[in-house]
Amino acid sequence: MIKNHILNKISLGKKIWCILLDPDKLPIEKFDYLFSLINKSSCDYILVGGSLINNFIFNNYIKKIKAISKKPIIIFPGNNQQISQHADGLFLLSLISGRNPDLLIGQHVKAAFKLKASNLEILPCGYLLIEGDSLTSAIYMSESLPIPKNKSDIAAATALAGELLGLQFIYLDKGSGSKSTVQNQMIKTVKKNIEIPLIVGGGINDRKDLENVWKAGADIAVIGTSIEKNLNNVLLFDKIYQ
Numbered sequence: 001m002i003k004n005h006i007l008n009k010i011s012l013g014k015k016i017w018c019i020l021l022d023p024d025k026l027p028i029e030k031f032d033y034l035f036s037l038i039n040k041s042s043c044d045y046i047l048v049g050g051s052l053i054n055n056f057i058f059n060n061y062i063k064k065i066k067a068i069s070k071k072p073i074i075i076f077p078g079n080n081q082q083i084s085q086h087a088d089g090l091f092l093l094s095l096i097s098g099r100n101p102d103l104l105i106g107q108h109v110k111a112a113f114k115l116k117a118s119n120l121e122i123l124p125c126g127y128l129l130i131e132g133d134s135l136t137s138a139i140y141m142s143e144s145l146p147i148p149k150n151k152s153d154i155a156a157a158t159a160l161a162g163e164l165l166g167l168q169f170i171y172l173d174k175g176s177g178s179k180s181t182v183q184n185q186m187i188k189t190v191k192k193n194i195e196i197p198l199i200v201g202g203g204i205n206d207r208k209d210l211e212n213v214w215k216a217g218a219d220i221a222v223i224g225t226s227i228e229k230n231l232n233n234v235l236l237f238d239k240i241y242q
Contacts, residue, residue, distance in 0.1 A: 002045070002072060002089045002121050003168065006197055006220070009044075015214045017237060019043050020076060020201065020224035022050035022176065023061045030231065031068060037234040039070040047222060048087070049076030050176075051141040059084045074123070078141070080111035089121035091169070096162045097128040097155075098144025125169040125199070126162030128155060130182050132202070136175025149182075152189035159190045159198075170194055172218075174202030177225050181209050184216040191217030210237055 009016055019038060026034075038046070046069055048062055062084040065073055075082060075090040083090065092115070095103035115122060129139055129146040139146050147155050159170045172182045172190065181203040191198050200213045201222030213221050227233050 002074065003123060010197060010219050015218075016044045016220040017042075017210065018045040018047050018074075018220060018222045019227055019234070020047040020049070020176075020222050021065070022224065022228070023048070023057060024050050024052050025228050028061065028064050031064060034227075034231050034234070035065075035068045037231065039068075041234055041238040043071055043234070043238070044220075046071045046073045047076040047091075047224075048073060049078050049082055051078045051137045058082050059086065062086045075120070080107040083111060083114055083118065083120070085118055085120070087120060089123055090115070091123050091125045091171070093125050093127040093171070094162070094167065095129070095142055095144060096126045096158055096167075097130075097147050098142055100142060100144045103142055103144070123169060124167045125171050126159060126165075126167040127171045127173065128158055130155065130172055130174050130186065130202075132174045132178045133180065134178075136178060136202075138173065138175040149186070152183075152186040155186050156189045156193040160193050163194045163196050167196070169197050169199055171199040171201065173200075176202065178203035179205075181213055184212060187213060187216035187218055207236060207239070 046065060062073060063086040066086040072088040075087045131146045131149040162170055174182055182200055187200060197219045198217060199220040199222060200218035204210055204213060204221055204223045205226045210221055223237055
């Protein structure tokens with residue numbers, strides 16, 4: 001069980017890091033070399049998803065990963081079509097930072113029966129978009145305003161509301177390609193106010209960034225763009241974890 005594994009690691013004071021793969025940005029042709037690095041690394045999970053994925057290739061993409069990966073695969077869906085039986089779990093994301101009803105509950109209704117019939121471990125997750133230095137794909141595609149980067153109290157109240165509603169994870173995201181991470185103060189404030197695992201992604205571009213988000217209170221760090229740009233960065237992030 002993915003959730004139990006995460007909770008057990010957190011209870012032991014251990015941190016978790018994941019690699020996010022976007023099928024639109026990382027072609028299958030690079031998998032052999034990439035997974036020769038990932039499989040030897042301390043990376044805990046592979047996340048797969050994105051905002052603009054051609055849904056017809058999504059299942060085949062995850063099927064290929066499943067065939068060569070030693071790490072569990074969690075879907076990080078951009079819409080209700082990004083579902084595959086070849087994955088191990090799925091973050092059921094509710095965009096609680098915005099007020100777009102389609103991403104709060106609409107997409108979930110469309111996928112509900114399919115998810116119920118699947119073998120995927122469903123991981124309900126409150127997803128919060130945080131203001132960055134530029135307009136990200138996630139913000140544009142969600143058609144919603146992000147939480148201002150200096151409004152830690154709003155982020156904390158939103159995360160707490162998500163926890164009280166029964167969500168099992170909180171994800172703070174600056175978006176793919178962000179030049180900087182979620183501010184330490186916001187991570188600290190959110191972590192102080194919730195008891196469920198806190199995930200932070202976006203803008204984790206080097207070892208220092210990874211250290212910072214963990215020290216600020218993130219239980220799980222998600223790294224995508226940095227590894228897309230240079231596959232050897234798997235080794236860079238792995239060193240700090242050991």
